[in-house]
Amino acid sequence: MKAVLCSSFTGPGDLRLGEIDEPKPARDEILIDVHAASVSFMDQLLVSGLYQMRPPTPFVPGTEASGVVVAVGDGVTTFAPGDRVACSAWTGGYAERMIARESKSVRLPDGIAFEAAATVLHNYGTAYYALVERARAQRGETLFVTGAAGGVGLAAVDLGRQLGLRVVAGIGSDDKAALVRRYGAGEIVNYRSEDLRDRIKSITSGEGIDIGFDNVGGAIFEQIARLMKWAGRLMPIGFTSGEIPQLPMNLPLLKNYSILGVFAGAWVEKFPTEAARANDTLMQLLADGKIRPHVDRILPLEDAGDAMRAVASRTVQGRIVLKVR
Structure with missing residues (x-):
């Protein structure tokens, strides 16, 4: 069968389309076209x-x-x-074919396109775990999302809009503003052209952020740490800036706020029953039109390397999807 192969950890440019044997499902796995x-x-x-992990090479990339x-x-x-599924x-x-654990797969509601379904479990699964399971978000709280036009950020x-939160979207370029506003952002901050501290203080009348959802890391995270509200929750989601931030611990101490790590992939492994229940919830929200995955573009399988380079350059809004069949 056809598959994209990674033979060395040298980046998207060295990915190649090749032929491999079809995988065989173990006892607790499914095989899908x-x-x-x-x-x-x-x-x-x-x-x-x-x-933080390196699978044996050669391997086939693709997490969802x-x-x-x-x-x-x-x-x-x-x-x-x-059965039609996402996994x-x-x-x-x-x-062309992949295997996945039963616990990391979910049946698709009728009428849901494969392209949209392929973007839910990672993006919305991470957002759900962070906001519902970790932050215990409450209606009316202020949520600040960085990298808000990316896959996880937009989710x-x-x-957040669906949960009744006041959503403030952090973006790095103005061309992303229309999309995040359409998805529910009431306020938008361009942290490359605006003073983040002044804007957040203005938006929150000086009270600060209840929930910080940070995809960027580095200096942005360090700034958010100084803008939290009393008893808020600051969540490192990822480090797309390439820099893991350092934080003076007197900051959470002075305002009694929490720093909550969010690694949804580990949660799914450790608590498969709870994760499967979350996946069912997300698919029902999708079927009811209450969440709306955004597909930036659809490319053929052989363009996987180009798709990854676009993601790395932060020119993607939502998700790129590879059409395999």
């Missing part, structure tokens, strides 16, 4: 050797996909051949 796979920042980090079940392991009870895995999505804006 992949119709669509999304391209994430994590995928780009993984093939560049910059992620959607398609049709063609076979199931002996222990699988939730799915059967013919997540550490690798394997950029191929946080969209889900």
Whole structure:
């Protein structure tokens, strides 16, 4: 079968389309015909050797996909051949067929396109875990999202709106403003051209942020740490700036706010039942039109490297999707 192969951790430019053997599902796994796979920042980090794990090479990148079940392991009870599903895995999505654990897969509601479904579990799953499970967000609270036009950031804006939060979107260029406003941002801050401290103080009447959802890291995170409200929750989600921030601990001490780590992939591994329930909730929200995944563009499988480079350059709004079938 056709698959995109990463043979060395040298980045998207060295990915190649090749032929590999079809994978076989273990007892708790399903095998799917992949119709669509999304391209994430994590995928780009993984093939560049910059992620915290390194699978044995050669491997097939791709953490999230959607398609049709063609076979199931002996222990699988939730799915059967013919079911339309979305699934997540550490690798394997950029191929004609992939395997995924039963607990990391979810049945698609009728009428949901594969392209949209392939963007939900990572983006909205991360946002859901952060806002609902970790921050315990309450209606009316102020949520500040950095990298708000990216895949995970836009999902946080969209889900924050659905949860009744006051959403402030942080962006790095003005051309992203219209999209984040359409997805529910009531206020927008361009932290490359505006003074972040002054804008947040103005927006919150000096009270600060209840929930900080930071995808960027570096200096932006350090600034947000000085803008938190009493008893707020500041969550590091990722470090797209390439810089892991350092934080003086007197800042959370003085305002009694919490710093909550958010690694949704680890949560899914450790608490599969809870994660599966969250996936069902997200798919119902999708079916009801209450969340709206944004697909920036659809590319063929052989353009996976180009898609990753676009993600790395931060020119993508929402997600790029690879159309496999």
